[in-house]
Amino acid sequence: MNRLIFFFILAITLNSCKPEVQPTWALVPYPNAIEATDGVFSFEKGIAITFSDPSLQGLSEFYAKRFSELGIGVEAKARQTIDLQLTKGDTLKPQAYRLEIGKKKISVTASHPQGLFYGLMTLWQQLNLSGKQVIACGEITDTPRFDYRGFMLDESRHFFGKAKVKQYIDLMAGFKLNTFHWHLTDQTGWRIEIKGFPKLTTVGGQGNYSDREAPAAYYTQEDIKEVVAYAAERFITVIPEIDMPGHATAANMAYPEFSGGGSEKHPDFTFDPGNEATYGYLTSILREVAGLFPSDYIHLGGDEVHFGNDQWHHNAGIKALMTRENLENLVEVEYYFMRRMTDSLKAIGKHLAGWDEIVASGVDKQTSMIYWWRHDKVDKLEAALKAGYKTVLCPRRPLYFDFVQHDSLKNGRRWEGFNPLKDVYQYPDSTHQFTKDDLKLIAGLQANLWTERLATEDWIDFMTFPRLIAMAEAAWTDQAHKDWSRFDATLPKLFAFLDSKGIYYFNETDTVHQKEPAL
Numbered sequence: 386m387n388r389l390i391f392f393f394i395l396a397i398t399l400n401s402c403k404p405e406v407q408p409t410w411a412l413v414p415y416p417n418a419i420e421a422t423d424g425v426f427s428f429e430k431g432i433a434i435t436f437s438d439p440s441l442q443g444l445s446e447f448y449a450k451r452f453s454e455l456g457i458g459v460e461a462k463a464r465q466t467i468d469l470q471l472t473k474g475d476t477l478k479p480q481a482y483r484l485e486i487g488k489k490k491i492s493v494t495a496s497h498p499q500g501l502f503y504g505l506m507t508l509w510q511q512l513n514l515s516g517k518q519v520i521a522c523g524e525i526t527d528t529p530r531f532d533y534r535g536f537m538l539d540e541s542r543h544f545f546g547k548a549k550v551k552q553y554i555d556l557m558a559g560f561k562l563n564t565f566h567w568h569l570t571d572q573t574g575w576r577i578e579i580k581g582f583p584k585l586t587t588v589g590g591q592g593n594y595s596d597r598e599a600p601a602a603y604y605t606q607e608d609i610k611e612v613v614a615y616a617a618e619r620f621i622t623v624i625p626e627i628d629m630p631g632h633a634t635a636a637n638m639a640y641p642e643f644s645g646g647g648s649e650k651h652p653d654f655t656f657d658p659g660n661e662a663t664y665g666y667l668t669s670i671l672r673e674v675a676g677l678f679p680s681d682y683i684h685l686g687g688d689e690v691h692f693g694n695d696q697w698h699h700n701a702g703i704k705a706l707m708t709r710e711n712l713e714n715l716v717e718v719e720y721y722f723m724r725r726m727t728d729s730l731k732a733i734g735k736h737l738a739g740w741d742e743i744v745a746s747g748v749d750k751q752t753s754m755i756y757w758w759r760h761d762k763v764d765k766l767e768a769a770l771k772a773g774y775k776t777v778l779c780p781r782r783p784l785y786f787d788f789v790q791h792d793s794l795k796n797g798r799r800w801e802g803f804n805p806l807k808d809v810y811q812y813p814d815s816t817h818q819f820t821k822d823d824l825k826l827i828a829g830l831q832a833n834l835w836t837e838r839l840a841t842e843d844w845i846d847f848m849t850f851p852r853l854i855a856m857a858e859a860a861w862t863d864q865a866h867k868d869w870s871r872f873d874a875t876l877p878k879l880f881a882f883l884d885s886k887g888i889y890y891f892n893e894t895d896t897v898h899q900k901e902p903a904l
């Protein structure tokens with residue numbers, strides 16, 4: 386009798402020790418359709434990743450590593466499997482995936498490896514953010530709201546280097562961002578080696594925004610290839626920016642013969658559009674750049690030329706150009722320059738990307754892409770869409786991360802307000818009502834991190850996180866499935882994840898992370 390009671394109690398105890406898994410989905414960006422089913426899948430016994438398409442070898446190895454880092458044994462002989470399927474002729478878009486978590490088997494289906502990459506990322510996040518090796522069964526069918534989900538880093542004003550850039554690319558991939566816009570040239574420094582014009586880096590790479598005397602800092606072509614390959618493994622396209630005809634001061638320090646002069650405040654700010662040799666010079670540079678980046682686009686800037694083109698008024702070459710080409714003013718000279726450079730890009734097999742200043746320049750509408758950044762000039766966005774340009778939304782408010790994210794913070798920009806986390810999350814639905822036709826042209830969203838005032842790694846982390854994660858959800862998750870309170874409730878898990886990566890993020894609810902880093 387006593388024995389019976391003992392076994393009875395033992396049975397109850399064992400039963401209650403069964404892993405308790407609620408079907409919660411700690412996922413960011415939140416998927417667009419989740420259906421929970423009964424039961425759990427346990428990773429505790431190890432798993433095999435199976436696939437029949439040989440092109441998936443690299444992808445499976447990438448995730449075998451990721452799962453091993455979470456303490457999960459990945460071995461070919463394991464009884465439980467994650468099966469990867471590439472479907473042909475399926476209606477799934479290239480970035481979409483289906484993830485089915487059964488009790489014994491997980492399958493991920495997509496029409497393209499990129500979709501599989503995201504499906505596996507969802508699974509990895511479910512494991513990582515839940516902190517458990519036993520996860521709820523269910524079926525997720527997911528596709529991003531916007532095809533383009535980007536982050537821009539300005540390394541001209543301050544240079545952070547390969548290791549930091551790779552860390553950011555890794556974090557971007559973890560939240561399904563797919564485009565890294567690399568701002569490599571500007572007033573302060575030229576950061577990409579060009580073999581035909583070595584002084585661009587040895588001279589133009591000297592100094593940074595905090596220290597004019599800092600030794601030259603730049604990426605060699607080998608470094609660039611390494612970063613581009615690292616990004617490609619994570620389905621991230623790198624779009625380089627070579628800013629022109631303004632923001633060219635660093636280049637002009639190296640090769641003053643192509644300078645179009647500047648203004649009192651911004652000397653040597655521009656290239657010289659009145660000198661025919663300038664076009665050949667810039668085209669040779671772009672040819673080298675094109676060879677390093679598989680991206681369809683090269684970003685040529687085109688912003689803020691009026692900051693420093695006073696000397697164009699006194700430039701004989703520009704006067705002759707204006708007469709010859711019937712250009713009425715300096716803005717038309719800018720437009721002419723952009724059209725010429727777009728032709729150069731075409732000749733080397735690339736398309737133009739540029740800031741919204743180029744919207745009326747007449748560059749090709751089928752192939753060029755406009756980045757709308759001046760939130761106070763909505764007419765520029767409207768003009769881009771009306772003209773039929775593919776457009777990326779990166780308005781200063783709320784997507785410039787050099788703006789502070791909380792009223793208590795001192796170092797960072799403000800402009801009739803600032804850019805709190807919630808504003809980032811709620812964009813673009815908070816400020817725009819797009820028509821179906823608009824949405825066909827809107828490629829997606831991008832956050833821009835300008836670094837005039839951000840000299841250290843802690844500083845860029847503090848400005849970027851957690852805002853970049855909020856933007857990742859804004860860019861992926863449909864308006865109907867966005868939910869600020871759910872996102873807000875996931876933040877503690879995201880902070881723990883960022884802690885594990887050594888990222889110094891901002892958190893208004895914790896005394897350590899309320900503090901700005903040292904300047």
Ligand code: TNX
Pocket residue numbers: 688689740758785787798835836837
């Ligand atoms: C404007 S955005 C710029 C950058 C500055 C930024 C600071 C743009 C195309 N040009 O050169 O770094 O403001 O917020």
